[in-house]
Amino acid sequence: MADPQPQPRNTGAHVVYGELKRQILSLELKPGERIYEPAMATALQVSRTPLREAIRRLISESLLEQQATGGVIVPVLDQTAISELYDVRAALESLMAREACANATEADLEELRGIVARNAALVEFADEAMKYGVALHAAIARIAGNSWAQRFHEQIASQVERYRYFTNNAPERRDEALANHRLLVDAIASKDAEKAAKVAFDHVIGARDETLRVISSTGLVIE
Template structure:
């Protein structure tokens, strides 16, 4: 039993590290995973590496090729659009539900996150983290466990694309303005406005991501 626990723990650590590299684009789209080299780099045996790879394939974060090779998926504009459209629908639903459930303490929490977002809007990574925190807070207020579960799955897939949505100051300023309108709608208990602005906000992020990828060209190893 201890050996099994150690093996499973090792596979989880390898999985977390590979997932981090994929989502941060440290492992580039289209890059092949060579098991011997990766195992040597991570100083592990091939068994936990293979388990981690199988898990990432099941999550569509790696692709198994017909030849047996394993690649990091390309940045696919169709996939990006589909993911953002699903997220937009979920964010809209959760914003609507949050309007019906938000307490004074919830609104204060949203306003604190909004203030940090405003203070950090000039810094891409920090602004992105505060935006994610705001949406997570709204999801928590909404309290729909199934929407939250599916949203988490979609958000995990979208990590590779997030930095494209936040790469310009104009986009960060626009996102902050949308966050302010969203929080105001939740505070006012206006579910229609909250749902609409949440949907529009995610679609705008989708469009920014697609523009950035088109402008910069394919990300290559």
Template sequence: MTDKLRRASGGQVVYAELKRQILSLELPPGRRLFEPELSQQLQVSRTPLREALRLLLAEDLVDQLPTGGMVVRSLSAEEIDELYTVRAALEGLLTAEAAERMTDPAAETLTRLVARNERLVEFAEDAMTAGHDFHLAIAEIAAHGWAARLHQQVDGQMARYRAFTNQSQLRRSAALEEHRGILDALIGRDAARARELAEAHALTARDTALAAIGERLP
């Protein structure tokens, strides 16, 4: 990554790397971002670094301190509640639309993704990725432009919280069963049932995330 950063012009690659570190919690919530330290670590000048920090600030991934410095935005129970509630509404809409547009090839694609989720259910990170891919595929099938754009925006903000939703094997197995139920509703072209199950799935993930980070919050 360092060589790529060194070759890059502008702050886009620096921004992408810092965003990755923030979303993966490699840069933990509350961490003060010191420009000299980051500049040395990433081996870039202050100009692209400051551009990257401005982009992160615009995305609400960092907060600006009164002194002018920046800090990684803290985890927030209120933010979890808001993000997952909005996600539930959007995924309900997208899943209902996907049911209406379901084709045999789309059903085969989703079936393969759920099967992949099943194979990886014992591995937290892999299961999370597999489940996420299932939801992204539903959004693509739905072909609802505005809902998809809003879902993408919310999804990006949720990345810091997603890992908290599948830490236990019990929850990963339950999420897999929820995905199977959503898949059955989609294959059956049952839009109302698909919407109901998708919304319930997102709200259960919200509750799991809230419980998981409870000890991290002051």
């Protein structure tokens, strides 16, 4: 919704963009792998022109990386990036929580409470719990109504997606997240912007530390 291309005019470049993005986020295209235009173009059944357009767009989102030598590669996964990403995400979600305080109507609050309630009911199921966590953040973003914050947040979310394989979903983590979500919605309901901002910030920082802990224990991510 905050996307620069409001309605994806069904052009070949857009299709290719979506397909490439999917392959990158799912790690189907392996980190460090180089993209050769002619081969990729034939693989995707288009000419180099729309493919290049898609590649350039992905580079601008750092989902591909232009190398100094001239080649284009899928960015490698590294631990520093995760920390930076979560920090920026914390700042953005904190801001959106703050702005949601100013804008939330009673209907909005009901929506938020409903999401948390469903989250609570399904907290024992990892994937469901995560889905409602995402839904809550999306709802807050919508209520906040800051298109730039939303847009940057979406870019951050795409980046984090690549590391999803490494994030765990331990039950105690889900309980903690649920508690934070309750606190957050309460703060928004009471129009306490400072508190909402702080709760959102600390919540994401907590997720960051947990993710870093898990990743360093597996030792799978390089650099």
